[in-house]
Amino acid sequence: MGFTVVSENTFLGSGHPDAREDKPPHLGLIVSDDAGRSWRDLGLSGQADLHVIRVGSRRTYAFDSLSGSLLVSDDSASSWRVGKPPGPLVDLALDPRDERHLIGATEQGLFRSRDGGADWRRVGRVPPGFLSWQRTGARALLAVGFDGTVRTSRDAGRSWKRVGDIGAEPTAMTSDGDDFYVATSSGAVNVSRDEGRTWRLRVQPSE
Numbered sequence: 001m002g003f004t005v006v007s008e009n010t011f012l013g014s015g016h017p018d019a020r021e022d023k024p025p026h027l028g029l030i031v032s033d034d035a036g037r038s039w040r041d042l043g044l045s046g047q048a049d050l051h052v053i054r055v056g057s058r059r060t061y062a063f064d065s066l067s068g069s070l071l072v073s074d075d076s077a078s079s080w081r082v083g084k085p086p087g088p089l090v091d092l093a094l095d096p097r098d099e100r101h102l103i104g105a106t107e108q109g110l111f112r113s114r115d116g117g118a119d120w121r122r123v124g125r126v127p128p129g130f131l132s133w134q135r136t137g138a139r140a141l142l143a144v145g146f147d148g149t150v151r152t153s154r155d156a157g158r159s160w161k162r163v164g165d166i167g168a169e170p171t172a173m174t175s176d177g178d179d180f181y182v183a184t185s186s187g188a189v190n191v192s193r194d195e196g197r198t199w200r201l202r203v204q205p206s207e
Contacts, residue, residue, distance in 0.1 A: 002050040002062065005174070009035045012042070012077075014050035014062070026066065029053070029077055042077055052089045056099030061117065063089040070117045086111035086120040091173075093131035095156065096139060103141065103157045105131050110143070110157055123157045130173035132180055140195045142180055144170045150196040163197045166190055 002014040011032045017023040028044030044050075044064075048071070052063040060073040063085060070083040087106035095101035100116040105128055112123040129145035141153045143160065150164040168184035175181070180192045187205030192198060 001065070002053040003172075004053045004055055006055050009033060011036055012053050012055065012060075013039070014048070014053065016049075029062065044071075044080075052092050054092050054094055056094050059099050059116070061092060061094070061102070063092065072117055083117040085117065086122075090128055091131045093133045093141060096133055096135045101156070103131055103133075105129060105143070112157060124153065124160055126151050126160050130170055130182070132173045132175040134175050134178060134180070134195070136177050142173070142175075142196050144173050144182055144196075146170065150192075152196050163195065164192070164199065166199050 004012050006012060013030050015027055016025055017027060024046030026046055026049045028048050029042040029050060030039045031042045032039045048064040049066045050062040051065045054061045058074065060077050062071045064071055068088065070085040071080045072083055073080045085104055087108055089104050089106060091105040093103045100114065102113040102117055104111045107128050109122060109128065110124045110126060111120040113120045126143050127145040129143055132142050134140045141157055143151045144166060146169065148166045148168055148170060149162060150166060151160040151162050153160045166182050168186060170182050171185055172183040178193060180196060182190050188201060189203035190199040191202040
């Protein structure tokens with residue numbers, strides 16, 4: 001249900017076990033140190049169903065769909081404190097220059113927190129969807145709506161400009177350096193190297 005890449009070989013995830021396994025119905029937080037070949041429990045087993053997981057250099061954020069809480073950890077997910085998000089989070093973007101500065105996407109729109117998720121205010125007027133913050137260069141913030149439209153902001157979400165369209169229904173988005181990647185409902189992955197204006201196919205799902 002939730003997934004993020006921490007480094008080349010370290011992944012974090014959350015979800016539900018195979019029905020044949022004797023495990024709680026909610027896995028909490030799990031980690032792989034070998035690029036997904038094997039997984040182990042990292043905590044919250046049976047207690048949380050994490051739909052959004054985001055990791056900064058010093059802080060981990062996770063939205064728990066069971067409690068509706070934003071979980072925040074400052075010690076590599078060893079312990080958590082509980083915050084209240086502006087609503088069920090569709091996605092969450094961390095400012096690469098200040099990971100206490102968050103932009104959260106909900107079905108009702110976008111919200112900003114400057115204090116690590118303690119307080120939120122509505123920001124911008126864009127359709128709900130997925131978010132990603134460019135980590136280098138201009139550090140543009142991209143939003144891809146559920147209808148595939150792409151918008152960019154250069155002022156941390158206060159104003160937005162429509163710049164393109166991925167031509168498909170998005171299911172996830174991330175960035176790597178200056179590049180943005182969007183996965184679609186067909187299983188394809190598209191990449192943009194010009195802040196969302198144009199996209200090209202990077203991965204084509206096999207038949």
